[in-house]
Amino acid sequence: MQVFDIEKMKTFSTEKMKKVKMFDSEHMFCDLYCFESGQSQKTHLHEGEDKIYYVLEGEGLFRIGDEEICVRHGSATMAKAGVIHGVINQSRNRLVVLVFMAPKPVH
Amino acid sequence: MQVFDIEKMKTFSTEKMKKVKMFDSEHMFCDLYCFESGQSQKTHLHEGEDKIYYVLEGEGLFRIGDEEICVRHGSATMAKAGVIHGVINQSRNRLVVLVFMAPKPVH
Numbered sequence: 001m002q003v004f005d006i007e008k009m010k011t012f013s014t015e016k017m018k019k020v021k022m023f024d025s026e027h028m029f030c031d032l033y034c035f036e037s038g039q040s041q042k043t044h045l046h047e048g049e050d051k052i053y054y055v056l057e058g059e060g061l062f063r064i065g066d067e068e069i070c071v072r073h074g075s076a077t078m079a080k081a082g083v084i085h086g087v088i089n090q091s092r093n094r095l096v097v098l099v100f101m102a103p104k105p106v107h
Numbered sequence: 108m109q110v111f112d113i114e115k116m117k118t119f120s121t122e123k124m125k126k127v128k129m130f131d132s133e134h135m136f137c138d139l140y141c142f143e144s145g146q147s148q149k150t151h152l153h154e155g156e157d158k159i160y161y162v163l164e165g166e167g168l169f170r171i172g173d174e175e176i177c178v179r180h181g182s183a184t185m186a187k188a189g190v191i192h193g194v195i196n197q198s199r200n201r202l203v204v205l206v207f208m209a210p211k212p213v214h
Contacts, residue, residue: 001174003184006161023185027157028135028209030183050134054113054161054205067108076137076205077110078130098161098183102135102209 006056010034010096017041017089028102035060035089035096043086051079051101053087058095060087113163117141117203124148124196135209142167142196142203150193158186158208160194165202167194 004022009032011018017039020032033041035058043063053062059072064085071077079085089095111129116139118125124146127139140148142165150170160169166179171192178184186192196202 001169001171001176001184003176003178003182005182007181022183023159025157025185025187027155027188028159028207030159030185030207050132052130052135052137052207062108064108069108069110071110074114075110075112076129077108078132078137080132081134100135100137100159100207100209102207 006032006098012036012094025104027104028100029104030101031099033087033097033099034094035087036094037089037092040088041086043084045084046081046101046105048081049101049103049105050081051085051099053077053079054098054100056096056098058089058093059091060095060097061090062087113139113205119143119201132211134211135207136211138206140194140204140206141201142194143201144196144199147195148193150191152191153188153208153212155188156208156210156212157188158192158206160184160186161205161207163203163205165196165200166198167202167204168197169194
C-alpha cells in the first residue's frame with residue numbers, strides 16, 4: 001500500500017516547473033506539479049485524456065479553452081479531452097498542484 | 108470552466124458518510140467523501156477501476172487489500188482495480204477525502 005506524504009514530495013527547480021510522479025496505473029496517473037514564481041506549463045492539449053487539477057498551495061492562472069481563471073489553494077478545476085489548457089504561476093509565491101489524468105496517455 | 112472551492116462543498120450527515128459529486132466525465136470522476144467521526148465506507152472492490160484517495164482533512168483508517176494504514180491530512184493512497192478497499196473514520200474529528208476514479212464505472 002503506497003502512501004505519499006505530499007509535503008515531503010514537493011520538489012522545485014530554478015530552471016523550470018517540476019513534475020513529480022506519484023501514482024501510475026493502467027487507467028490513470030497522478031503527478032505533483034511544482035512551480036516557482038514565474039514558471040508555467042505552456043498551453044497544450046490531449047486528444048483523448050481528461051485532466052483534473054487540485055491546487056494544494058499558492059495560486060495559479062489556469063487557462064482552459066478560452067477562459068483564464070485564477071485558481072487558489074483548496075480549489076479544483078478540469079480540462080476535458082481535446083480542450084487546450086495551461087498554467088502560469090504569476091504570483092510571488094510557489095504554486096503546487098495535484099494533477100490527475102485518465103485514461104493514461106499513450107506516448 | 109468549472110472551479111470548485113472544496114471547503115464550500117463539504118457536506119456532512121449524521122446518518123452516514125456523504126459523497127459530494129464534483130467532476131464527472133467520460134473518462135473519470137472526482138467526488139468528495141465527508142465522514143463524521145465513526146462513519147465509514149465498507150470494503151468493496153471495482154473490477155475494472157482504479158481509485159486514488161487524497162486526504163484533505165482529518166485522518167482515516169484505509170484498508171487496501173490486506174493492509175490497513177492510517178492516512179492523514181496531506182497524504183494520498185491508491186486502490187487498484189480488483190483490490191478491496193474501504194475507509195473508516197476512527198478519529199474524533201471529521202474526515203474529508205478527495206476521491207478520483209478511472210475509468211468511469213459503468214452501472
